[in-house]
Amino acid sequence: MKKTIVITGTHLTPALAIIEELKKSSSPKWEIYYLGRRYTMEGKKNQSPESLLLPQKKIKFINIPAGRLQRRFTVWTIPSLLKIPLGFIASLYHLNKIKPDVICSFGGYVSVPVMAAGKILSIPSLTHEQTTVVGLANRINGYFADLVAITFPQSKKFFPASKTIVTGNPLRPEIFQKDNNLYQFSQKKPQIYITGGSQGAQIINKAVWSILPQLTKKYNLIHQCGANDYPKLIKKYQKLPKKIKDSYFLVDYIRPKSIGWALDSDLIIGRSGANTVLEIAALGKPAILIPLPKTSQNEQFFNALYLTNHGGGVIIEQKNLSEKKLLKTIDHIFANFEKYQAKAKRLKKEIKLDASSRIVNKLQKLAQ
Template sequence: MSKKYLISGGGTGGHIFPALSIANALRRREPDCSILYVGALGRMEMERVPAAGYEIVGLPVAGFDRRRLWRNVSVLFKLWKSLRIARRTLKQFAPDAVIGVGGYASGPVLKQAQKMGIPTLIQEQNSYAGVTNKLLARKAKAICVAYEGMERFFPADRIMLTGNPVRADLFSLSLTPAEAKRQLGFDPEKPLVLVVGGSLGARTVNESIAPGLRSLTDAGASVMWQTGKLYAEEFIPVAEQTAGVKASAFISDMALAYRAADIVVSRAGAGTISELQLLGKTAILVPSPNVAEDHQRKNAEALASRGAAVMILDADARRELVPAVTALLKDDGMRESLSRNAAAMGLRDADEKIVDKIHEISR
């Protein structure tokens, strides 16, 4: 009889891409298995998951507002409602295992699954575990992590170091970096600085790079800049004023962009960091301060402490980011060292390792 698996979580690409990688790996291993995704209504997964070919159920769950506590009355009602929907969904679908990838929906779903005796697996992407995953880990059968030392947060006997699943297309290109630059319309002889701030964008990164574009091109570099859709109208015209700079709201082919890039400037989300490690990219990380438990800073510190990336705090970026990029452009040895150390931290085949563990714990 074919198995059934329920995957829950989302909210950002950093949760959704690993979830879809796990789902795809399950389907490769068991073509006749059934997979159901449970996400949060109004969030990114409600579009991305069906587009990838998987059925999804949406919960009305929302995150707690830690600054304006009075707003949490409605949040508690949505949580109660989400718990009821999660329980009903679990009873109807009857999965053999439930996988939580983090995000609003995973809490109610895994909590109810554990109460019903359904085996659960947590996939923790960050170097610093969030409150929800720490609570859920008490009854989880397995916790798959991307960093060493996670026994600070989870029961050591249930931790498995797997790394984070990443998009398979990142490794499918056969182009050389020079060929990738040429295909993107850049001079293949010049180093390319890739600036990304997520699909929505990052104001600090954009405002830090914009005044220094001429400095970077004067230093002999080209710049490929993803402004994010929230900032496209403001910053794309700025980029058009400098030769050797191309800006867009969104980069659709990240595999090609990564292959071409000599230096990557990015936020420090767990998924992005895993991609940079596996590709051995020289990176400058500007962690977002607007995330739970300041986990992006802790992710960036995990690399910076091993000489695998340069970290610049958000508050310092407007002053320090462009000089840091310029310094790396002039220092081939440092770029090679950062690249080598990042690659040494990369953990391959995370999706296959996680599927092995899912099979081990499933009913």
């Protein structure tokens, strides 16, 4: 038996986990399409991770020219608004052509026209919410969806109770695979993984580079700097003294097959998107979280609180971030490492590890 599914949304990490779970199924066999965005931001030609990674996994990726409501007025605000009907028309066209048995959404502006078109075409659908604070896109999707899967019970209040279920957050199986090393450090030191996500975080990169000599004296660093800063930083890296290079690995983006190696570090420093926080929690790792300000309803700050309220990490708000503050916080965590590690491991026991199979089971029932 064969079934067809369309996956959509801007949150790629849980989508990848669901794709891997779907591929395991022998009955039904799934034909998978992904309707998403080709570029990450208006006015820039940085390709989205989904447009790059999914074709490598032999998933049919289709660009949807969706628009969105921007939080502040820019030169791209009006062109983005004009794309909203275009995204809906494109979604109708592709869904009518593909004729999927079910749609699975992971939120974000690109998912809204797909979910709306699916409702008009009477295609059953499920949308998943990763965070405790629900954004506008998934609030709208909750109206169109037949089922709403949520990570945290406190998100129930945003959706109709009759169609809302708590599943947890799908976790990529790659985060538990630690043997695909990209680099071998020459000295045994505590290891830190620093990430600003696929696009990077310029302010984090700047702080790290300001204290690089001090950090590399005591720690080995894996630094995922993102696509935007990489061309500039790799030139600076090539001029570094050998003693710093030996303890510092710079990379633009870590592919899924090696992410488990990076996450197996002693300490993780990064933003606090829902998937990042939940993966850190599932691995039982201490973390320093620097929430991205001005996210929808300050969701990254509340995501970070989930980890730090359990004692497994520290929040540094971006307005308070400095190289001195970052270095002091890193040294503090390693000076009290056993305490932070023990609390992180206690939180690990609360994470649902079977979210992917739960969601796929619901998708199979919707597709019948």
